[in-house]
Amino acid sequence: MEERPCAVLLKFPGTNCDGETSRALEAVGFETEVVPISALKPETLVGVDLVVLSGGFSYGDYVMSGRLASLVTKQKIGNTLQEFRDNGGYLLGICNGFQILTQLGLLPPASLVANASGRFQCQWVTLENRAPTSPFLSRLPERFEFPIAHAEGRLVTREASEAESYLGSGAAALTYADDVNGSFSRIAALQDESGRVLGLMPHPERFLRRRDHYDPDWQGSGDGDWGSGYAFFQSLFESITQATGATA
Amino acid sequence: MREIYEISDRFIPDADANALLYEPLDGGLRFRRTRRYGLFGSGETGAMERFVRTTLFDEISQDLHVGETPALSGAAFILEYGMKPSALDLEKEAIVRHYRGLIDPGFNLEDLVIRQRIYLFGAAEAKAPVERFVRDICNPAVHHWQVIFTHV
Amino acid sequence: MSESATLVPQSLLERIASAPADHYRVLAISGLSDDELVELSQAMKLSLPLEDMHAIRTIYAEWQREPTDVELEVIAQTWSEHCKHRIFGATIAHECDGQREEVRSLFLTYIRDVSRRIFDTKPGFVLSAFHDNAGFIKLDDELAVCLKAETHNHPSAIEPYAGANTGLGGVIRDILGAGKGAQPIGSLDVFCFGAPDTATDQIKADDVIHPLGVMRGVVRGVRDYGNRMGIPTVSGAIQFDPAYIYNPLVFCGTAGVIPIKDIEKEVRAGMRIVAAGGRTGRDGLHGATFSSAALDTESHEEDQQAVQIGNPIEEKKVADFILAAREQGLIEFVTDCGAGGFSSACGEMLETCGGVIDLDQVKLKEPGLVSWEIFISESQERMVLAVNEESMPRLQALADLYETELTELGHADGSGILKVTHHGATVCQLDCAKLHDAPVRQLTATWTKRTASIEVPLVANAGATLRSLLADFAIVSREPIIREYDHEVQGNTVLKPLGGASGDAPQDASVLRIAGSKRLLAMSVSLLPEWGKTDPFAMGAACVDECVRQLVAAGSDPERLAILDNFCVGNPHAPEELGALVETVKGIAAAAEAYGAPFVSGKDSFYNYFETKDGPVSIPVTILISGMGIVESPEHVTGSSLRHDDSLLVLVGTTAGDLGGSVYARQNGLTNATVPATDFTTAMACYRAYYQAVQEGLILSTHDVSEGGLGVALAEMAFSGKGGLEIDLCSLPIDATAGKAALLFGESPSRLILEVAPGKLERLSEIFAGLPFAALGHATPDHRQLRIEWGKEILLDEAIAELKTIWKSGLAQYY
Numbered sequence A: 001m002e003e004r005p006c007a008v009l010l011k012f013p014g015t016n017c018d019g020e021t022s023r024a025l026e027a028v029g030f031e032t033e034v035v036p037i038s039a040l041k042p043e044t045l046v047g048v049d050l051v052v053l054s055g056g057f058s059y060g061d062y063v064m065s066g067r068l069a070s071l072v073t074k075q076k077i078g079n080t081l082q083e084f085r086d087n088g089g090y091l092l093g094i095c096n097g098f099q100i101l102t103q104l105g106l107l108p109p110a111s112l113v114a115n116a117s118g119r120f121q122c123q124w125v126t127l128e129n130r131a132p133t134s135p136f137l138s139r140l141p142e143r144f145e146f147p148i149a150h151a152e153g154r155l156v157t158r159e160a161s162e163a164e165s166y167l168g169s170g171a172a173a174l175t176y177a178d179d180v181n182g183s184f185s186r187i188a189a190l191q192d193e194s195g196r197v198l199g200l201m202p203h204p205e206r207f208l209r210r211r212d213h214y215d216p217d218w219q220g221s222g223d224g225d226w227g228s229g230y231a232f233f234q235s236l237f238e239s240i241t242q243a244t245g246a247t248a
Numbered sequence B: 001m002r003e004i005y006e007i008s009d010r011f012i013p014d015a016d017a018n019a020l021l022y023e024p025l026d027g028g029l030r031f032r033r034t035r036r037y038g039l040f041g042s043g044e045t046g047a048m049e050r051f052v053r054t055t056l057f058d059e060i061s062q063d064l065h066v067g068e069t070p071a072l073s074g075a076a077f078i079l080e081y082g083m084k085p086s087a088l089d090l091e092k093e094a095i096v097r098h099y100r101g102l103i104d105p106g107f108n109l110e111d112l113v114i115r116q117r118i119y120l121f122g123a124a125e126a127k128a129p130v131e132r133f134v135r136d137i138c139n140p141a142v143h144h145w146q147v148i149f150t151h152v
Numbered sequence C: 001m002s003e004s005a006t007l008v009p010q011s012l013l014e015r016i017a018s019a020p021a022d023h024y025r026v027l028a029i030s031g032l033s034d035d036e037l038v039e040l041s042q043a044m045k046l047s048l049p050l051e052d053m054h055a056i057r058t059i060y061a062e063w064q065r066e067p068t069d070v071e072l073e074v075i076a077q078t079w080s081e082h083c084k085h086r087i088f089g090a091t092i093a094h095e096c097d098g099q100r101e102e103v104r105s106l107f108l109t110y111i112r113d114v115s116r117r118i119f120d121t122k123p124g125f126v127l128s129a130f131h132d133n134a135g136f137i138k139l140d141d142e143l144a145v146c147l148k149a150e151t152h153n154h155p156s157a158i159e160p161y162a163g164a165n166t167g168l169g170g171v172i173r174d175i176l177g178a179g180k181g182a183q184p185i186g187s188l189d190v191f192c193f194g195a196p197d198t199a200t201d202q203i204k205a206d207d208v209i210h211p212l213g214v215m216r217g218v219v220r221g222v223r224d225y226g227n228r229m230g231i232p233t234v235s236g237a238i239q240f241d242p243a244y245i246y247n248p249l250v251f252c253g254t255a256g257v258i259p260i261k262d263i264e265k266e267v268r269a270g271m272r273i274v275a276a277g278g279r280t281g282r283d284g285l286h287g288a289t290f291s292s293a294a295l296d297t298e299s300h301e302e303d304q305q306a307v308q309i310g311n312p313i314e315e316k317k318v319a320d321f322i323l324a325a326r327e328q329g330l331i332e333f334v335t336d337c338g339a340g341g342f343s344s345a346c347g348e349m350l351e352t353c354g355g356v357i358d359l360d361q362v363k364l365k366e367p368g369l370v371s372w373e374i375f376i377s378e379s380q381e382r383m384v385l386a387v388n389e390e391s392m393p394r395l396q397a398l399a400d401l402y403e404t405e406l407t408e409l410g411h412a413d414g415s416g417i418l419k420v421t422h423h424g425a426t427v428c429q430l431d432c433a434k435l436h437d438a439p440v441r442q443l444t445a446t447w448t449k450r451t452a453s454i455e456v457p458l459v460a461n462a463g464a465t466l467r468s469l470l471a472d473f474a475i476v477s478r479e480p481i482i483r484e485y486d487h488e489v490q491g492n493t494v495l496k497p498l499g500g501a502s503g504d505a506p507q508d509a510s511v512l513r514i515a516g517s518k519r520l521l522a523m524s525v526s527l528l529p530e531w532g533k534t535d536p537f538a539m540g541a542a543c544v545d546e547c548v549r550q551l552v553a554a555g556s557d558p559e560r561l562a563i564l565d566n567f568c569v570g571n572p573h574a575p576e577e578l579g580a581l582v583e584t585v586k587g588i589a590a591a592a593e594a595y596g597a598p599f600v601s602g603k604d605s606f607y608n609y610f611e612t613k614d615g616p617v618s619i620p621v622t623i624l625i626s627g628m629g630i631v632e633s634p635e636h637v638t639g640s641s642l643r644h645d646d647s648l649l650v651l652v653g654t655t656a657g658d659l660g661g662s663v664y665a666r667q668n669g670l671t672n673a674t675v676p677a678t679d680f681t682t683a684m685a686c687y688r689a690y691y692q693a694v695q696e697g698l699i700l701s702t703h704d705v706s707e708g709g710l711g712v713a714l715a716e717m718a719f720s721g722k723g724g725l726e727i728d729l730c731s732l733p734i735d736a737t738a739g740k741a742a743l744l745f746g747e748s749p750s751r752l753i754l755e756v757a758p759g760k761l762e763r764l765s766e767i768f769a770g771l772p773f774a775a776l777g778h779a780t781p782d783h784r785q786l787r788i789e790w791g792k793e794i795l796l797d798e799a800i801a802e803l804k805t806i807w808k809s810g811l812a813q814y815y
Helices: A018-028 A067-077 A080-086 A096-104 A160-169 A228-244 B045-055 B090-100 B130-137 C012-016 C034-043 C050-063 C069-078 C106-121 C153-158 C160-176 C211-229 C299-306 C312-327 C341-349 C371-376 C389-401 C432-436 C462-470 C536-553 C575-595 C663-667 C680-695 C709-718 C740-745 C758-767 C800-809
Strands: A006-011 A031-036 A050-053 A090-094 A111-113 A121-129 A143-150 A154-156 A172-176 A187-191 A197-200 B002-009 B030-043 B062-066 B077-083 B107-121 B143-149 C017-021 C024-027 C091-096 C099-104 C126-128 C135-138 C143-151 C183-193 C233-240 C249-259 C272-277 C333-336 C355-358 C382-387 C405-412 C417-422 C425-431 C442-447 C493-495 C510-513 C520-526 C561-568 C599-605 C609-612 C615-618 C622-631 C648-652 C701-704 C724-728 C752-756 C773-780 C785-790 C793-799
Touching: A006 A018, A018 A031, A018 A050, A018 A228, A050 A096, A067 A080, A067 A096, A067 B045, A067 B090, A080 A090, A090 A096, A090 A228, A096 A111, A096 A187, A096 A197, A121 A187, A143 A228, A154 A187, A160 A172, A160 A187, A172 A197, B002 B045, B030 B045, B045 B062, B045 B090, B045 B107, B077 B130, B090 B107, B107 B130, B130 B143, C012 C017, C012 C034, C024 C069, C034 C050, C069 C341, C069 C371, C069 C425, C069 C432, C091 C575, C099 C106, C106 C126, C106 C575, C106 C599, C135 C561, C135 C599, C143 C160, C143 C561, C143 C599, C143 C622, C153 C160, C153 C211, C153 C249, C160 C183, C160 C211, C160 C249, C160 C312, C160 C333, C183 C211, C183 C510, C183 C520, C183 C622, C211 C233, C211 C249, C211 C312, C233 C510, C233 C520, C249 C520, C249 C561, C249 C622, C272 C312, C272 C341, C272 C389, C312 C382, C312 C389, C333 C341, C341 C355, C341 C371, C341 C382, C341 C405, C371 C417, C371 C425, C382 C389, C389 C405, C425 C432, C442 C575, C462 C663, C462 C709, C462 C740, C462 C793, C462 C800, C520 C536, C536 C561, C536 C575, C536 C622, C536 C680, C536 C701, C561 C575, C575 C622, C575 C680, C648 C680, C648 C709, C648 C758, C663 C740, C680 C752, C680 C758, C701 C709, C709 C724, C709 C740, C709 C752, C709 C785, C709 C800, C740 C785, C740 C793, C752 C758, C758 C773, C785 C800, C793 C800
Parallel strands: A006 A031, A006 A050, A050 A090, A090 A197, C091 C442, C183 C233, C355 C417, C561 C599, C724 C785
Antiparallel strands: A111 A154, A121 A143, A121 A172, A172 A187, A187 A197, B002 B030, B002 B062, B030 B107, B077 B107, B077 B143, C017 C024, C091 C099, C126 C135, C135 C143, C143 C249, C183 C249, C272 C382, C272 C405, C333 C382, C355 C405, C417 C425, C493 C510, C510 C520, C520 C622, C561 C622, C609 C615, C648 C752, C648 C773, C701 C752, C724 C773, C785 C793
């Protein structure tokens, strides 16, 4: 019997989106397991296809968002995540998960700091798909909407020109169509060179179904009952199952 | 040895100080925040600074200032506050716990004191409305605080 | 005593206390005079009046001993207003317009008995009410949903951020402590503030935080707790009134979901009593009794200690632990540590069973707390469980997994006595049954109806009036605040607080998908304090009506609704204020019974008055009705924004001439206008017909008519930008007294504007045969104006985009 691809969601104290992120992954065909960080060991990732860092406020954003989570992770499993990625594994960081991935050094250098508005922003945004061949974005159109909900989503690089270079190099996988939070070059998502690591501030898991959209008449891509978030996870599912040869 | 490390945010400019207050004041005061970590211990100073750089500091978006003097200049006054020594400081606990998990940090950490600083800019006269900031920001149940006047 | 010695007068406490050890005292109360009893209560901040102190002295005389300080603190907590609802249980001699009656317990007569009669008409719907930390209704065969709302007023006046922060944290814990641990799924928050632009000289006391500051602190406090817990804040309201300057009100509510099999819980002898979550410290001491005292200038200084400090990450960890423990069947009983801390939680758990608690086991935030401080501390983020001994190892493993602390405090022993030990001594030994015998208060209430019908000609420029209403703080968009609350976390918010095609138009209720069920949960709130100033009965009725109609508008089944009553009152010893409360309670009871919407939980907050330089200022009687409704299918979820540019609009419900209570009346100084009454029978018939229409798929969108009347409601519907509106008021069902002002801006209850496709109107008319139902007009692609006519007369013709700008920007400069 064929196996379903397997996703592990790392849960830190304060991570709070793991429930709906698991649900979204399962909707497209993943088997999921939420692993609290206290139980994480290098062996946990054996046989796993995808590691997900979901949204939330890991460690209450002490010191800075994502810092303690990255330190604790390194302490527990050292470079296992890097090896996991190098051996063909996929890594996804959503919102706080994106912040943690930047701190772990798994993405091109960047940090996520306080929104230019100085406020928490819960709203829907239009995104531009700059990496349509990315395993995460292949089923998404050029422009689509996801909700954001964050106070520290402003992407910065040491020099603004670095961020600008990400537009050309492909590192910037998604940009905001409008200047939502002051991110350099309006970058909303970054991917690494392998293409198997993606971090994004918006929440695909919150737009799994058509009815999750704020407009009761949203039809989107005509994909029946599903929203753009489904397309996001479906892209990933297809990429992984093609890569590994496993089927749903 | 004792070392002070003060961290400021490179990309967060000064902002309207009224955001800190319950009731806005006139006067156009502006502010910036920093965090001050006081580490007490023995061993290599270099190791202590390395610990701070990897654990507490982000080289992309922050600036690190080492030593007693204020990290930022030009303020009329500085409000510095932090948890009372007897009060449970969960952030400090988290950092100390991480330190204890390190295999060979190269120094012995005896104590860690965390303070937030608010630098207030633009109060030209000596009569800065210090009490308002103290009242609205500090909670006497859990905080210690001090006000430092830097003679502009 | 020689005069040459330096005399330091001994305080009362020093005189009567003996200290068997340095961590508790025995207090000799048996010989105290009445004055001394009152003085003792003040010195210890017990907030107990003389009759309560007498009752305590009698109890101890029976027991033939003196109380310890721990015991007095426990009794004070238990008998505090916050915990025991002394006013709602009181006997009230009430006089209204010359009619006298005796009310024996507002709660029993108008809340519990009314609800019980409703339970009997729909058996199996309400699964638990007035008993646990929240009230439960049936969602489907497997799951139940629950709702609880609380107020956190006094702390929020002193420290707005911390007070509101822990207010939400507290009600979330109520849900975690409901049943064997319900999962929180959505929050609501309702605030009452002074206007943000209040002039400083309008504030007649020192050291009162300006309403703008209170608003900012409260909004941020609620934001930081809810967002960090990952619970969407989906519903809310804000009222502005000068009376709230000194006594802001903060209501926080949370809904939860739980398997039906996990609702019932019981503590039995032999079970271990275990604390989970945060540590215990000095923060929050006397929070419960603090809430029973009026505020004055000194409150800020002295009472900062009574404001708790919140840490949402600790609460998230313990929440994850509780839910996992419940799923594994390890929890026999759980409750939260809220008002009164361990004393209330353990007192409640060991009420029938009795047991022993050892304070030496409690993990402390700081050293040196004496016995009473540990036992009544209101430090946050703590839950108390009763578990079987054999479950302990698996529980500890779960606590380690979620990184929360677990402490065994004691055990239940079947003795019926609550015994507390500390450092080897027994510091408390109470027969819990005795703690329920708080003296019944005797109070006096009076109310005089005071309205007049007023003939109000329409102000010449209805367009200018509409603009003025849209700019009123009561009506402006709350978007700047709503966007600070994560209302999408958990991915289940199908109908959001701001929606429609543009994503920023106000919706009448919120609807949440429930994982594991095909049914959904609608939530809404209502409060109308302006109405209560002239007609509290009508206010009560209208609040229930508004909550019900919002739930129904969004797609709930009108037969499956449940509501909560949360009251905030000024001085219950002022007969007029108590009279207004009595009339309000009668109003909500009448409406609830007529609509078959039972109360399943409620809370009250008294002493919301402030001693200013010019005398005491009380808040108006403020009733919050919050509610939940079962939505049978995602197809039924109905928003409030215009969807198509060829739709027809109809109005359900009768428009009366009464302008009382309306924003229009307030803006035009009409203080004694008659407040509209609610016609329950017709309204319920309309709601049932509406639900029939929803089930048949006839409705595109629905917006209820509330603040600002029809004019504002139509503008709000059009904010989606989908079309202009052409409206003619000629065919509306009205009563003879209604002039154009009332037609456009009156706030008669029970009215809904329906958007329907042209082909569906006929069937819709059939469904509403015999009920107030009339064509209002239609949408149009030809322009983006709101055009309202009366026959040939154009009453107003405004650009929707301009109206929207006014509405959107009203609060932006303040928040």
